[in-house]
Amino acid sequence: MNSAKPLILVANDDGITSIGIRTLIEIMKEIGEVVVVAPDSPQSAMGHAITIANTLRLDAVDLFKDVLAFECSGTPADCIKLAKHHVLKGRTPDLVVSGINHGSNSSISVLYSGTMSAAIEAAIEGIPAIGFSLCDYSHAADFSHISNFVKKITLEALKNGIPKGVALNVNFPKKQAEPIKGIKVCRQAAARWQEKFDERQDPFGRNYFWMTGFFVNDDKGDDTDEKALENNYVSIVPCQYDLTAHHSIALINKEWDL
Amino acid sequence: MNSAKPLILVANDDGITSIGIRTLIEIMKEIGEVVVVAPDSPQSAMGHAITIANTLRLDAVDLFKDVLAFECSGTPADCIKLAKHHVLKGRTPDLVVSGINHGSNSSISVLYSGTMSAAIEAAIEGIPAIGFSLCDYSHAADFSHISNFVKKITLEALKNGIPKGVALNVNFPKKQAEPIKGIKVCRQAAARWQEKFDERQDPFGRNYFWMTGFFVNDDKGDDTDEKALENNYVSIVPCQYDLTAHHSIALINKEWDL
DSSP states (O other): OOSSOOEEEEEOSSOTTSHHHHHHHHHHHTTSEEEEEEESSOOTTOTTOOOOSSOBOEEEOOOSTTOEEEEESSOHHHHHHHIIIIISTTOOOSEEEEEEEESOOOTTHHHHOHHHHHHHHHHHTTOOEEEEEESOOOTTOOOTTTHHHHHHHHHHHHHHOOOTTOEEEEEEOOOOSSOOOEEEEOBOOSEEEEEEEEEEEOTTSOEEEEEEEEEEEOOOOTTBHHHHHHTTEEEEEEEOOOOBOHHHHHHHHHHSOO | OOSSOOEEEEEOSSOTTSHHHHHHHHHHHTTSEEEEEEESSOOTTOTTOOOOSSOBOEEEOOOSTTOEEEEESSOHHHHHHHIIIIISTTOOOSEEEEEEEESOOOTTHHHHOHHHHHHHHHHHTTOOEEEEEESOOOTTOOOTTTHHHHHHHHHHHHHHOOOTTOEEEEEEOOOOSSOOOEEEEOBOOSEEEEEEEEEEEOTTSOEEEEEEEEEEEOOOOTTBHHHHHHTTEEEEEEEOOOOBOHHHHHHHHHHOOO
């Protein structure tokens, strides 16, 4: 961190009007110079989608006091790309923060998460990045119990750096009667969503579906993000974007006839 | 593989009318019983997006001789979920194949790829899966030089299995004067896209952007997918979906004051 105020780029996936991003901006203003580029509409579960078959809009908005802010018609990953290459015009942020998401992005949800795609996109661009998510899907979620943790983790990231090519996936327990117990650095639990489809009929007699489902966690490890959250700890999973199953390379070379 | 014909589920991201999926279906019909669930419109670069804030449509289509086929309004990952939980009603496919994509999904493009999100979604569900992509973005791409390779890789996957939780990312070189030299099992190259934004003005005086860019590969390793493709080999990268940067856990625990 330079002696000057760090430049912090803020994005999210719930859209620029959400309480979560407003909360995050307020915390970041205490730490650095804040620039916001966030979607103009909710982009939850957009995964690492980018906009290549359509145009992108980017408009300045006057929503946050003393903060340069833009709303973008694209995905969270688009926001990072547009911020870096257009809004910041050559300045590289010291840190990208994304969120605070209204809802969990722990375990397998990291793959579907727009919040984390913004952070991972930043990591691909070589910028330290953190995605923050609260395990409370409510639009009116209470973020009051986590502000100090968001600030502490952000300051530690600026002080110590984040390993190159890594973005942190930080999840916070929903507000409970007891205060949060602490912070644990974890691995992604090997859990998944088990979908169910709710089939309905529209007023014109055609069928349609709503995707619903429940979370299945058969991973009983003590070192997972799910375990930490269950026990009222903040979970931090360092994430990278090399999907190679390295051990499988030798296996396939040995067993397959290619 | 059972003695009965294997059940093969086919998806893609270019949409159900693309030449790539038609080519893939014809090859799979020689191997097994084929069921198709594919997007009703192009879904390129959708990453691992899923549809949770909107409804999903699923309609039977009569496009492929002797093949049960459905078009879906959702993303490639949605197609797999709807296929498994609704279309196949309890039957589990022996294999999911996705593609053949019109365009490369090698290296970092795996993150943005709808083709690979279908394959990875299947892997999450415990189903062996392969995404096939041709390094030719043309709508009228020539797939004639790769059919035998698609068939060979599919048969090897059915014979030997694919490691649990792994999906194969298979990329084919664009047709060249020389025939393809062979197949290499690789790691994902540490390359990335360097975006540029083409700013224009609409007829109403408002600005908008097209995302463009070029591919930057500073990874000079001999064992990458990019290297294989450059040298006219088919690349196979086994992919998994645990994003944890495991080595960083100890590092953060040691260096950070949490």
